[in-house]
Amino acid sequence: xxxxxxxxxxxxxxxxxxxxxxxxxxxxxxxxxxxxxxxxxxxxxxxxxxxxxxxxxxxxxxxxxxxxxxxxxxxxxxxxxxxxxxxxxxxxxxxxxxxxxxxxxxxxxxxxxxxxxxxxxxxxxxxxxxxxxxxxxxxxxxxxxxxxxxxxxxxxxxxxxxxxxxxxxxxxxxxxxxxxxxxxxxx
Numbered sequence: 001x002x003x004x005x006x007x008x009x010x011x012x013x014x015x016x017x018x019x020x021x022x023x024x025x026x027x028x029x030x031x032x033x034x035x036x037x038x039x040x041x042x043x044x045x046x047x048x049x050x051x052x053x054x055x056x057x058x059x060x061x062x063x064x065x066x067x068x069x070x071x072x073x074x075x076x077x078x079x080x081x082x083x084x085x086x087x088x089x090x091x092x093x094x095x096x097x098x099x100x101x102x103x104x105x106x107x108x109x110x111x112x113x114x115x116x117x118x119x120x121x122x123x124x125x126x127x128x129x130x131x132x133x134x135x136x137x138x139x140x141x142x143x144x145x146x147x148x149x150x151x152x153x154x155x156x157x158x159x160x161x162x163x164x165x166x167x168x169x170x171x172x173x174x175x176x177x178x179x180x181x182x183x184x185x186x187x
Contacts, residue, residue: 050095058093059155061144069097073141078149086110090149092118109150111170116142122184132166132173135159139177 055076063072072095081087086109094101106117116127127142135143135158143159151169154162166173 050097050100053100054093054095059148061141061148061156071096075145075148075155078152081106084108088149090145092145105145105149107146107149109146111172114146114150114171114175116146120181124182124184126180126182128175128178130173130175130177131159131169131171132163133175133177 050072051070054074058074058076060072060074063070065071072093074093074095075090076093078088078090081089088107088109090105090107092103092105094103103119108115108117114129114131116125116129118125118127127139129139129142129146131143131146140159144156147157147159147162148155151165154165163173
C-alpha cells in the first residue's frame with residue numbers, strides 16, 4: 001500500500017490521525033449488559049432462567065455442562081399430524097446458556113417407513129430410521145425423539161434398550177438408516 005503514496009509520506013494509523021479518539025473511546029461510559037429472560041445470574045432479577053422456563057411435560061433427552069453453562073435437549077407436546085394418520089409432530093427444545101430455540105419436527109411412526117423430518121436452517125433433513133436396530137451416538141438423539149413422539153410411554157428411555165418393544169410393535173429392526181438433505185429454493 002505504501003507504494004501508492006507520494007514519496008516521503010507514510011500512512012498513519014487511524015487513531016493517530018484523529019487526536020484523542022482513543023482516549024475518548026476508553027473514557028465513554030459503557031452500557032450495562034442487557035438483561036435477558038434467560039440465564040440471568042442475579043437472584044433478585046425478575047426474569048427466569050432457561051431451566052425455570054421449561055414447559056410442563058418436557059422430557060429431557062440430554063443435558064450437559066460446559067464452561068459456558070448448561071445445555072439441554074428435550075421434547076414436549078407430541079401430537080398426531082393432521083395430514084397422515086401414522087405421523088406425529090413434536091416440539092424439540094434446544095437450551096443453551098444464551099437462550100432457548102424451539103423446532104417442530106414431524107415423525108412418521110409407520111413400521112414400513114419410520115422417519116424424522118426436521119429443519120436445518122432453511123434445508124429439510126429427512127432421516128429414515130430403524131427402530132429396534134443398532135443405536136449409536138450418531139443416531140441416538142433421532143431415535144430418542146422418534147420414540148418420544150410415536151410412543152410417548154417410552155419417552156426418555158435409552159432407545160438401545162427398546163429392541164424387544166420395537167419387535168412387539170411390528171418394527172423389524174432391519175431397515176437401512178439414511179439421511180437426505182433437501183436444500184431450500186436456491187433462488
